[in-house]
Amino acid sequence: MESSDLTWKTFGRITVWIGEYERSILGCLAIMMIALGLLVLLDNQNPNCGRYIATKNNPKQRLIDNRLAAILTYPPAFLIPLICIYTSKAATYINVAVVMLMISHYLQRTFIYGILIRGNSKIPLHVLSFSLTFCTLNGYMVGRYHTEYAVYDANWLTDPRFIIGVSMFFIGMFINIHSDHILRNLRKPGETGYKIPRGGMFEYVSGANYFGEVVEWTGFSVACWTPHSLCFAIFTASYIGFIKAFSHHRWYLEKFEDYPKSRKAIIPFII
Known part of the structure; x- marks a missing residue:
């Protein structure tokens, strides 16, 4: 056997080992995301940001715009x-299509939502650190699994699961963006304080923007049809859909005597 053959076989074995090891890492990240979502639900604390910071009574807390x-x-x-996507040798156009859904969401969150935020609200620096760590690990988990390990049939783009999932994703994105627009325009120039949001899905739920994001990532998990996308959707529903939405709902009820009693927290007509 020539040395070059031995080299390639050795390299091939190492590549296979790394691949299996990475798959295990991605699986562990998915399990950790489920566990984190359950811990968030059990803790059931108000999110440490925006309107809730004043209640923490911690003058030494480091904040960031x-x-x-x-x-x-x-x-x-x-x-x-x-x-x-760029580095994968296994990704097909279908893998690219499902990952591009996630990319489109976060491009919008960075370059449209982030830039258009109004007011002088702040969040604690440790919340930024947690969010940044989450986005990094989740970006790796979802991006890597769906470009390297997820295998789709050639007709997946016409599969009912993909069509339904993509439809839910963009409906949720629209609700999320429209609700953020309503929140940004609650105050007229020079006004301060909080107001009751009205219009759109806010007529039905207090956390209309969160409802949109839950629908979005639920649709994403249906379109991908993988355990990793499902774990991400479950975490989103746990933290954004329930903890943040329910905290906002309770706060609105306590803050405004005329707050519409028919509104639910996160799911229209239900809860």
Whole structure:
């Protein structure tokens, strides 16, 4: 046997070992995301940002501007999947299509949502660190798994699961963007304080923007049809869909005597 053959076989074995090891890492990240979502639900604390910071009574808490935090937080969630697409030798156009859904969301969150944030709201620096770490690990998990390990049939783009999932994704994205637009325009120039949001899905739920994001990532998990995308959707529903939405709902009810009693927290007509 020639040395070159031995080299290639050795390299091939190493590549296979690394591939299996990486798959295990991606699986562990998915399990950790489920566990984190459950811990968040069990803890059931108000999110430590925006209107809730004043209740923490911690003058030594280091804060960062919310606009800057958004611009710093989200880039890894689209840059890492882009790198995964570029470096993958296994990704088909179908793999690229499902990953581009995630990329489109975080591009919007960085360059439109982040830049258009109004007001002087701040978040604690440790919340930024957590969010940045999450976006980095989630970008790696979703991007890498769906470009290297997820295998789709050639007709997946016409599969009902993909069509339904993509439809849900863009409906959720529209609700999310429209709800953010309503929130940004609650105050007229020079006004301060909080107001009751009205219009769009806010007529049905207090967390209309969160509802849109839950629909979005639920649709993403249906379109991808993988355990990793499902774990991400479950975490989103746990933290954004329930903890943040329910905290906002309770706060609105306590803050405004005339707050519409028919509104639910996160799911229209249900909860």
